[in-house]
Every structure is written in C-alpha cells, then in structure tokens.
Amino acid sequence: MSSRQNHYNHLLSLLHKHRRRRRAIQQIHCHLLILDQRIGTLALWNSIVKHYALSELPRDAVSLFKYLKNRSNPCSFDSFTYSYLAKACANMERADVGNQLHCLTIKVGFDDHVHVQTALVNMYADAGCLVEAKNVFDGMPERNLVTWNVLLTGFVKWGEVGRARAVFDEMPEKNVVSWTGLIDGYTRVNRFDEALGLFQRMVVREGIKPTEVTLLAVFPSIWNVGSVEFCQMVHAYGEKSGLNMLDVRVMNCLIDAYSKSGSIGSAWRVFEDIVDEKRNLVSWTSIISGFAMHGMAAEALDCYKRMESKGVKPNSITFLSVLSACSHGGLVVEGVEFYRKMVDDYGIAPKMKHFGTLIDMLGREGRLEEAEEIALGIPNEIGNVVLWRTLLGACSFHGNVEIGERVTRRVMELERKYGGDYVLLSNIFSAAGRFVDSERVRREMDHRNASKLPGITLSNSRENL
Numbered sequence: 001m002s003s004r005q006n007h008y009n010h011l012l013s014l015l016h017k018h019r020r021r022r023r024a025i026q027q028i029h030c031h032l033l034i035l036d037q038r039i040g041t042l043a044l045w046n047s048i049v050k051h052y053a054l055s056e057l058p059r060d061a062v063s064l065f066k067y068l069k070n071r072s073n074p075c076s077f078d079s080f081t082y083s084y085l086a087k088a089c090a091n092m093e094r095a096d097v098g099n100q101l102h103c104l105t106i107k108v109g110f111d112d113h114v115h116v117q118t119a120l121v122n123m124y125a126d127a128g129c130l131v132e133a134k135n136v137f138d139g140m141p142e143r144n145l146v147t148w149n150v151l152l153t154g155f156v157k158w159g160e161v162g163r164a165r166a167v168f169d170e171m172p173e174k175n176v177v178s179w180t181g182l183i184d185g186y187t188r189v190n191r192f193d194e195a196l197g198l199f200q201r202m203v204v205r206e207g208i209k210p211t212e213v214t215l216l217a218v219f220p221s222i223w224n225v226g227s228v229e230f231c232q233m234v235h236a237y238g239e240k241s242g243l244n245m246l247d248v249r250v251m252n253c254l255i256d257a258y259s260k261s262g263s264i265g266s267a268w269r270v271f272e273d274i275v276d277e278k279r280n281l282v283s284w285t286s287i288i289s290g291f292a293m294h295g296m297a298a299e300a301l302d303c304y305k306r307m308e309s310k311g312v313k314p315n316s317i318t319f320l321s322v323l324s325a326c327s328h329g330g331l332v333v334e335g336v337e338f339y340r341k342m343v344d345d346y347g348i349a350p351k352m353k354h355f356g357t358l359i360d361m362l363g364r365e366g367r368l369e370e371a372e373e374i375a376l377g378i379p380n381e382i383g384n385v386v387l388w389r390t391l392l393g394a395c396s397f398h399g400n401v402e403i404g405e406r407v408t409r410r411v412m413e414l415e416r417k418y419g420g421d422y423v424l425l426s427n428i429f430s431a432a433g434r435f436v437d438s439e440r441v442r443r444e445m446d447h448r449n450a451s452k453l454p455g456i457t458l459s460n461s462r463e464n465l
Contacts, residue, residue, distance in 0.1 A: 046080045053088035061088035062097065077108070079116050086119035090126040098123045102136070114140065118147040125154025130163075149177045156185035176208055184217040192221035196230060203237070210237070212247040219253040223260035231257045231266070248274060252282045259290030281312055289321040297329025304338075316348050323354060327361035335361045352382050359387055363394025368403045375410075385411055396428050404428040 045068060052061035065085055068075045075081075082105050089098035102120050110116040117140045124133035137143070137151050148171045155164035164185050171178060179202045186195035199218045202208050210218075215234055222230045235254055238244035244251055251274050258267035271279075271287045284307040291300035304322050307314065314322075319342040326335030339358055342348045350358075355378050362371040371391050378387065388411045395404035429438035 042075055042078060042081070045075060046078070046084065049081060049088075050084045053084045053091065058088035058091040061085060062092070079110060079113050082110055082113075082116045083119040086116070086123040090123040093127060095124065095127040095129050095132075098127065099132075111139075112141050114142045114144055114147065118144070118150055121147060122150045122154070125150060125157065128158055130154065130158060130160065145171075145173060145175060145178075148172075149175075149181060152178060153181040156181050156188065159189055161185040161189050161191070174208075176202075176211055176214060179206075179208060180211070180214040180217050183214065183221075187217060187221045190224070192224045195221040196225060196227065199230075209241065212243050212250055215243065215250050216253060219257050223257045226261045228258070228261045228263050228266075231261055231263065235266075235270070244273075248278045248280060248283065251278075252280075252286050255283065255286040255290060259286070259293060264290055264294045264296065276310070279310075279312075281315060281318065284312055285315070285318045285321060288318060288325070292321045292325035292328065295328050297325040297331050300325035300329075301331070301334065314342075314346065316342070316351060316354070319346075319348065320353055320357065323357040323361065327357050327364065330365065332361055332365045332367065350382075352378075352384065352387065355382065356387050356390055360390050360394075363391055363397075366394075366398045368394060368398060368400050372403055372407065375407075399428060399431045401428055401434070 045064070049061045049064055052058060052064060061084060065077075065081070069077075082101070085101055086098065089095075089101055098120070101123075105111060105113075105116055105120065117136055121133050121136050121140075124130070124136060133151060133154055137147065140147065148167065152164050152167045152171075155161070155167065161182075164182055168174070168178060168182050179198065183195050183198050183202075186192070186198065195218060199210070199214070199221075202214075203210060215238065218230075218234070222234065231254065234257075235244075238250050238254070244254075251270055254270045255267045258264070258270060267287060267290045271283060274283055284303065288300045288303045288307075291297070291303065300322060304314070304318070307318075319338060322338050323335055326332070326338060335358065339350070339354070342354070343350060355374065359371045359375055362368070362374070368391070371394065375387055375391055388407055392404060392407045392411060395401075395407055426438045426442050429435070
C-alpha cells in the first residue's frame with residue numbers, strides 16, 4: 001500500500017473517530033487544504049461537509065462546497081455531497097440557498113436521484129415550504145419509503161395533519177416511522193382519540209411493534225384522555241419488549257400518564273421499578289408532581305427529601321411541584337421554606353407560576369399581607385393580572401376589605417374590562433356591610449361595560465394559574 005493511500009486511510013479514520021469534535025474536524029480540514037493536491041479525495045471532503053452540515057454552523061458546509069467548486073481543479077461531486085448540502089440548507093433555515101442548490105442538482109444531472117431528491121424534500125419541508133416539498137416529491141420518478149416518510153413528517157411538523165393522513169393512506173408500504181409520525185401529528189393538534197385509535201390499529205391489527213419513540217409520541221394522548229387502560233397496555237408492552245428497562249424516558253412518561261389518569265398507586269409502582277442508577281431528575285419530579293396533583297402533600301415532600309439524599313439536584317419544575325403540593329396540602333410553613341430554599345440555596349429565579357402558587361398558598365391560609373408583599377415585589381416582566389386576581393380572590397374569601405381595595409386598584413391598572421374583578425370587590429364590600437360602596441362598584445362595572453363571563457368562579461381562577 002502506498003504512503004498516499006496510508007495517509008488517506010489515516011485521515012479518514014481520524015474523521016470517523018472525531019466526527020463529533022469540531023476542532024479536530026477543522027484541523028483535518030486545514031491539513032487537506034495544504035495537501036489536497038495529493039490526497040484531497042472526495043470521500044474525505046464529503047466527510048467534512050457532512051460534519052459541518054450537522055453542526056451548529058452549517059453554513060461552513062456551503063462555504064467549503066463553494067471553495068471546492070471554484071478552485072482550479074474542482075471536485076466532481078456525488079450524491080452524498082448534494083444530500084449533505086441539502087441538510088446544511090435545512091439546518092441554516094435558508095430556503096433561498098436551498099432553492100439554488102435544487103437548481104444546481106438539476107443542472108448537474110441529479111434530478112432523478114432518489115437520495116438527493118429525498119434530501120431536497122426534507123429541506124423544503126423543514127423550512128415550511130410545503131408546496132415546494134410536494135412539487136419535488138411529485139416530480140420524482142422513483143421514491144422509496146424514506147421519501148414518503150420525509151413528506152409525511154414534514155406535514156406533521158407544520159400541523160398539516162390532514163395532508164399527512166392523505167400521504168399515509170396513499171403510501172404503498174408503511175413502517176413504524178410512518179405510524180409514529182402520524183400518531184405524533186394527531187397528538188400535536190390535540191386529536192387524542194384519533195392518535196390512540198391509530199396506535200391501537202398499528203399494534204393490534206397490523207402487528208407492527210412500536211419503538212420507544214412511538215411510545216413517547218402517544219403518551220400525551222393517553223394522559224389527556226385519562227385512559228388507565230391504555231397506560232396498562234403500553235406498560236405491559238414496554239415490560240414485554242424491554243423498552244421500559246432500555247429507556248428511562250418511557251418509565252418517566254408512564255409515571256406521568258398513570259398520575260394524570262388517576263392511578264397514583266400505579267405511578268408509584270412504576271417509579272419504584274426504576275433502578276437507582278437510572279432514576280434521573282425527571283423521574284423524581286414526575287412522581288412528586290403526581291403526588292401533588294392527588295393532594296398527597298406528605299408523600300410529595302418525602303419524595304423530595306429522598307431525592308436530595310440521593311444527590312439529585314432539583315430544578316424550577318421540581319420546586320413548582322413541591323410548592324403546589326404544599327399549597328393544596330395546607331403546608332404553608334413548609335411551602336415558604338421550600339421557596340426560600342429554591343431562591344437562596346439553589347439560586348433558581350422564580351417564574352410567574354412559582355409566584356402564583358406561593359400567593360395562592362398564602363392566600364388560602366389568610367396570610368394576605370405576606371401575599372401582597374410578595375406580589376408587590378414581582379418584577380414587571382414576570383407579573384401579570386392573574387397573580388393579582390388570585391390575591392383578590394383570597395381577599396374575597398377572607399373578607400379583607402382593606403387589602404381587597406388595594407389589590408383591585410392594581411388589577412384595574414392592568415385590565416379594566418373583566419367584570420369578575422368588579423363582582424369580587426362588590427361582594428367584599430357587601431360582606432363588610434358597606435352596601436353603598438358595593439353598589440358604586442356595580443355601577444362602575446356597568447359604566448365601563450365590563451364583560452361578565454358565566455361560570456367563572458374563584459376555584460376556576462386558581463386552577464388556571
């Protein structure tokens with residue numbers, strides 16, 4: 001074997017070994033620029049173009065292509081080059097550059113190459129140019145299963161589920177990617193029953209084995225419908241196929257699905273089945289959230305303590321679940337301490353939902369002054385009228401006229417057209433025997449033509465936080 005071939009094999013080996021390391025690829029790129037007259041083969045250049053196309057700076061792939069195309073001894077590019085460039089254009093989100101590439105592929109004779117044209121369909125679909133994607137697809141003399149799936153998932157990505165279903169029904173053959181793509185599409189547009197029906201048809205009637213991606217796609221439909229039966233079916237399949245042990249994401253989603261379907265006992269059993277070394281923050285947060293939504297505050301806090309003892313660091317979502325558990329369980333002292341721990345010990349900046357839960361928790365217990373003080377300290381870019389309405393509802397419940405008036409002024413500074421705010425303040429005045437003030441507020445509501453939406457109650461406003 002010649003030294004040139006040895007050098008070529010060595011560089012190709014380095015490219016494959018360091019394909020995820022940008023600096024290493026750039027060093028090999030520079031090496032080739034110096035020595036490309038001797039060893040700059042297309043396979044090497046394609047490997048570098050592919051790396052750049054899939055990296056955070058896909059424009060480097062296009063720049064390299066232009067250099068290779070315009071030098072004195074230009075490369076004769078192959079289907080791999082153009083396919084990688086199409087992916088680079090998709091990742092750049094530059095449909096205009098992609099259109100130029102499309103024209104070039106026609107000019108150099110790749111207009112009937114299935115892999116290149118499939119890459120172009122994917123490029124246009126990723127960019128949201130669905131008409132162009134369909135035109136390329138329709139013009140292909142040959143298509144494979146990947147081509148069909150690319151068009152289907154492209155329609156799904158942009159919410160065109162009807163068009164995705166038309167592609168699905170027309171496909172000469174389907175695989176698990178096709179079924180998963182359409183299930184995901186129905187889930188994305190909140191057509192949960194259709195997603196579950198398709199999943200059942202896929203598994204029971206067609207005998208196609210779902211992957212972990214399929215299960216992750218169908219879980220949101222399961223917990224939105226609240227179907228324990230589907231939870232059990234997916235759980236059993238995961239156990240039989242080994243997906244539960246293989247992918248902790250499936251187990252985490254099972255915890256969520258069981259919790260949201262009303263079976264917290266099953267959620268707990270799934271959590272306990274996850275081996276310690278595979279339990280991650282999502283696992284712990286999911287079960288804490290499950291206990292919180294079922295009003296099991298003590299269990300939620302116990303799980304949090306166990307999590308900390310394992311050295312798992314909580315995030316803002318974990319603390320939101322713990323605060324929610326404390327709020328619904330009436331554990332105000334514990335809730336305030338967890339809020340302090342979140343801010344002071346972990347340096348997590350509270351978001352609107354954290355503030356809302358804390359205000360709701362204090363308001364439920366009648367600690368209105370503290371709740372008002374927290375509301376006043378919320379940055380303007382985070383706070384909104386919902387937080388003040390939560391406090392106003394607490395003032396109404398506890399009959400606190402003084403704070404209720406101040407809170408109402410804050411609400412009115414943000415929004416004056418919601419009749420429920422006037423009604424609450426009017427009721428506060430009435431309960432305190434201040435009927436003249438109550439009537440004045442009612443007249444003000446009529447004068448401003450504030451909307452009175454039926455069915456809005458204090459409990460509803462709290463649930464919508």
